[in-house]
Amino acid sequence: MTRKICIKGAGWIVAWDAAAERQAYLRGGDVVIAGNAIEYVGPRYAGSADETVDGSGLMVMPGLVDIHSHPSTEPFYRGIREEHGVPQMYMSGLYERSVAYAPPMEARRYAGEVAYCEMLLSGITTVADLSASYPGWLDLAGRSGLRVYLAPSFASARWALEDEWRLAYKWDDPAAVEQRFMEAVKLACAGARHPSGRLGGIVSPAQIDTCTPELLREAHKCSRDFGLPFTTHCAQSVNEFNEMVRRHGKTPIQWAHEIGILGPETILGHGIFTDEHSWIRWHGHEDLKILAETGVSIAHCPSPFARYGQALEDFGRYRRAGVNMGLGTDVSPHNLIEEMRLAAILARVAAEDIDTLQTADLFHAGTVGGATALGRPDLGRLAPGAKADLVLVDLDHPLMRPARDPLRSLVYTAADRAVRDVYVDGIKVVENRRVLTLDHAGAHERLAEAQQRMEASVPERDFKRRRSEEISPLSLPVMR
Numbered sequence: 155m156t157r158k159i160c161i162k163g164a165g166w167i168v169a170w171d172a173a174a175e176r177q178a179y180l181r182g183g184d185v186v187i188a189g190n191a192i193e194y195v196g197p198r199y200a201g202s203a204d205e206t207v208d209g210s211g212l213m214v215m216p217g218l219v220d221i222h223s224h225p226s227t228e229p230f231y232r233g234i235r236e237e238h239g240v241p242q243m244y245m246s247g248l249y250e251r252s253v254a255y256a257p258p259m260e261a262r263r264y265a266g267e268v269a270y271c272e273m274l275l276s277g278i279t280t281v282a283d284l285s286a287s288y289p290g291w292l293d294l295a296g297r298s299g300l301r302v303y304l305a306p307s308f309a310s311a312r313w314a315l316e317d318e319w320r321l322a323y324k325w326d327d328p329a330a331v332e333q334r335f336m337e338a339v340k341l342a343c344a345g346a347r348h349p350s351g352r353l354g355g356i357v358s359p360a361q362i363d364t365c366t367p368e369l370l371r372e373a374h375k376c377s378r379d380f381g382l383p384f385t386t387h388c389a390q391s392v393n394e395f396n397e398m399v400r401r402h403g404k405t406p407i408q409w410a411h412e413i414g415i416l417g418p419e420t421i422l423g424h425g426i427f428t429d430e431h432s433w434i435r436w437h438g439h440e441d442l443k444i445l446a447e448t449g450v451s452i453a454h455c456p457s458p459f460a461r462y463g464q465a466l467e468d469f470g471r472y473r474r475a476g477v478n479m480g481l482g483t484d485v486s487p488h489n490l491i492e493e494m495r496l497a498a499i500l501a502r503v504a505a506e507d508i509d510t511l512q513t514a515d516l517f518h519a520g521t522v523g524g525a526t527a528l529g530r531p532d533l534g535r536l537a538p539g540a541k542a543d544l545v546l547v548d549l550d551h552p553l554m555r556p557a558r559d560p561l562r563s564l565v566y567t568a569a570d571r572a573v574r575d576v577y578v579d580g581i582k583v584v585e586n587r588r589v590l591t592l593d594h595a596g597a598h599e600r601l602a603e604a605q606q607r608m609e610a611s612v613p614e615r616d617f618k619r620r621r622s623e624e625i626s627p628l629s630l631p632v633m634r
Contacts, residue, residue, distance in 0.1 A: 157204045159187040159580070164209030165549050166560050168216065168517070169195050170535035177216075177517060177535070185214050187542040190351075190580040195536050211550045213560045217279025217301075217543035217578065218490045219524030219534050222385070222423050222453030222482025225269030226262035226285040229486045230605050231255070236461060238626045242319035244392035244433070245462040249313050249321055254616040254625055261604035262288040267597035270298045271589045272488040276570035279543035279578045280524070280533055282385065282421070282453075282482070284358055287341055296350050299583035299591040301543065303528065304345035305356035305385055306338040308373075309364040315617045321393045323364065331369060335359075339376055346382065352579055354382075354528070356421075361387040362406050363394045367413045374415040383419050383528055385453070386410075389441070390424040392433055405429050407441040411448065418449035421480070421527045425452040426459060426466045433464070446476035451527035454519065455484035456496045469501040469519075470510030480524035481516075490520050491569040498565070513562050542580035548572050 167180040186194035186203065194201075231251070238247040257265065262285070273281055280301040285291065287306045295302035310331050314322040342355025357377035359365045365373075365386070377384035389395065389406045398406045407428060410416055425445065429436035445452065454466060466472070473479055481493050494516040501511050525534035532540045549557045553568035564572060576584035583591050609622040616625065 156189040158193070158202070159205045159207065160199055160203035161185040161187075161207045161209045161212070161214055161546070162199070164212050164214045165557070166213040167195065168213065168536065168561065170216075170537040170540070172537060177514065177521070184209070185536060185544065187544075187577065187580045190542055192536060192538055192540050192542050192544075194538060207546075211548065212574070213547040213549055213557070213564075214536065215277070215545050215547060215561075216521050216534050216536050216540075217545055217576065218277045218520045219480065219528070220273065220278045220281040220483050220488070220490050221421055221451070221480040221524045221527050222284065222455055222484055223269070223273075223281050223488060224284055224484065225273075225281070225488065226266040226283075226288055226291070227257050228484070228488070229265040229268045229601055230257040230608055232486050232605075234622070234626045235458075235485070237629075239462045240318055243321070245464065246391050246393065247462065248391060249315060249393065250318075250625065252313055253315050254612050254620075255608055255622075256611060256615060257608050258604050259286075259288050261600065261607070263290040263294050264597045264600040264604055266291065266294050267298075267592050268594070268601055269486070269488045270294070270300055271592050271594040271597070272486070273483070273490075274298070274300060274576055274584050274589050274591075275573060275587065276487075276489040276491055277545040277547075277573045277576060278483075278488070278490050279545070279576065280528070280530075282356055282383075282528070284385065284423075287338065292341070292344060292348070292353075295345070295353055296348060297591060299352075299578050299581065301352045301354075301533070301541075301578055302345070303354040303356050303383070304342055305358035306341045307358050307360040308334040308338045309360040310366045310369050311364045313364070317617070321397065335369065335373065339380070342382060343380060355380075356383045356385050358384075359386045361390075361394070362410060363397050370410075370415050371413055374420075377419055383421060384415070385421040385423060386415075387423040388425060389422065389427045392427055395427045395434060405436060405441055407444055411444050416444065416448040416450050419529065420448070421451045421453050423453050423482070423484075424455060424459070426464065431467055442472065442475040442477065445472075449478070451478040451480050451523070453480050453482040453527070454497060455482040456493055456500050457483075458485040460496060460500060461485075465500040465504050468504035468510055469497050470505060470507075470515065473511065473515060478523055478526050479519045480527045481520045489570055491565060494520055494565045495569070513565055516565065517561055543578050544576075545573055546575040548574040
């Protein structure tokens, strides 16, 4: 017998208006979960239920969909990367940090557990996890209660540095690359076959500049053959843009289009530095048109780039061009609501126009936009037949009051602090702001010890043999 849960008399419901193909408010209604799916959204449910939740003082909204994240590494950089950048590399600290810091492989599950908890506590119910394969990943994803898309990364080359201004590449043996590629696809497929029914897989060549065209084409074909999404980092830095122009005489997006890896199944991480970006000033304006015409999705992650002084130009313009926009948490904390807030502010600054986007645009990206990118019309919306992934927001939280427009209050004021309960696949995974499936506190303790080990190894990896404190000094001097 299918168990039913009725959330009765909710103060506000963010419901899916199928006729208008958009989210809409419903006041004083009911939401009914039957098993792992939503059975009813509307006023005054007349049927019976096994459990009734008092919805007064709550906003019920769909779970958030995070389409670009690195949970197994980003928590390691807390206290390190927030102000770390290299001016000679167009402010980006990505390459120096990637070379100098190597989170211990056996400890990445602790970072993953911390990140998964942060996601759940901020209302994320689905995540695309772009990690290098590490021991225990599949088990952790299965235990988390999240809907996790495993996207194990692989590449033909690694970044290398010999000075502060030139990015170099160490190209690996093709046979070794092919083996890593096949292992990654096998793991992605294992995710898609996981008995929980909550996991999935993505074919994920790491970056447009670290993969040969042959590997990218083979990976893209594999994604289509297996019916899996395809993702790679593209147009994520000025360094990458200049490197691709040096190699091919084309922008990264134009080259990706030329080799045939763009399509509705493709998610491009970031897509910031297009031919129209003010930091580029390229001679043509073709990139946005290519993205829209090929049906590509962009995973927009504003926080890490804003910390470098960089921004997408701009979210609203991409949407108006017809590009499907999703959101990601490419940095710690893994909080998609805060990413929505920052995306709105940066878009308006970049466009010099408050009307370039609205809260509805951001929420669409964080729900339906992400679900569209993953090919999942049953996610990101509260509608009969959709998966029962939903979030209960406390309207009585001081930062939500007065709840005149609860989504605005959530995005601009309260964020994760007002998230009370979270359901994934009809199962409660967060209750009264506590994760039920994972050990949040214990994972933090184990992560802290592993971060110390990572920092101790920095002089062996850094091209100048610096200590971690020299690369990323503390905010204040330590008194002796």
